[in-house]
Amino acid sequence: MAPQWNGAFLFFAGSSLAGKLQVQEKVYITKYNPYYDRYICLVPEENVRDILTKHLEKTTKLLSDIPEQRANYRYASGKWSLKEVLGHITDNERIMSYRLLRIARGDKTPLAGYNQDDFIRGSSFDSHKLSELIEDYMFVRRSTLTLLRGLSEEAWSRRGFVNNSELSVKALAYIIAGHELHHIKVIKEKYLV
Numbered sequence: 001m002a003p004q005w006n007g008a009f010l011f012f013a014g015s016s017l018a019g020k021l022q023v024q025e026k027v028y029i030t031k032y033n034p035y036y037d038r039y040i041c042l043v044p045e046e047n048v049r050d051i052l053t054k055h056l057e058k059t060t061k062l063l064s065d066i067p068e069q070r071a072n073y074r075y076a077s078g079k080w081s082l083k084e085v086l087g088h089i090t091d092n093e094r095i096m097s098y099r100l101l102r103i104a105r106g107d108k109t110p111l112a113g114y115n116q117d118d119f120i121r122g123s124s125f126d127s128h129k130l131s132e133l134i135e136d137y138m139f140v141r142r143s144t145l146t147l148l149r150g151l152s153e154e155a156w157s158r159r160g161f162v163n164n165s166e167l168s169v170k171a172l173a174y175i176i177a178g179h180e181l182h183h184i185k186v187i188k189e190k191y192l193v
């Protein structure tokens, strides 16, 4: 099924996203909740699988150089620790790739949202070794990559409903990449200074 031009594209035509992406990319990721623009805008205009592969290596290197005791650091009271931020990146990727799988297979079931703070409260990331959290991140990313590798062109263009708004498979892949880039930027600016 060919991607279609629609009103939503016009809505985004004036956004910074529209200026960054090639027409083909824009057509595929046209429809999504504007909330996600904050993540998608961070992603360079390259093949999204290449970006996810490159950042698997870069993020793993960045985190592996952090001493264990530094990983419990939080830059202000009430903020997540560095371990919790990493755990959140991984949890979010699990959820986004699960959504991506269902939509890519043609499942039209509306999918529920999740509360990230509840997930942190329900986790025990601080009691894990940083190396274990890095390992978890790596396995989840590899799982995302092998999932994406197996998708047909048609599957990439499928759309479904998440948290009451429409999302395409392509948009979800960009959200996974952009969400990681957002948190890595925060890690560098707030946790590793």
Ligand code: NI
Pocket (backbone or CB within 6 Å): 088, 092, 179, 183
């Ligand atoms: Ni996040």
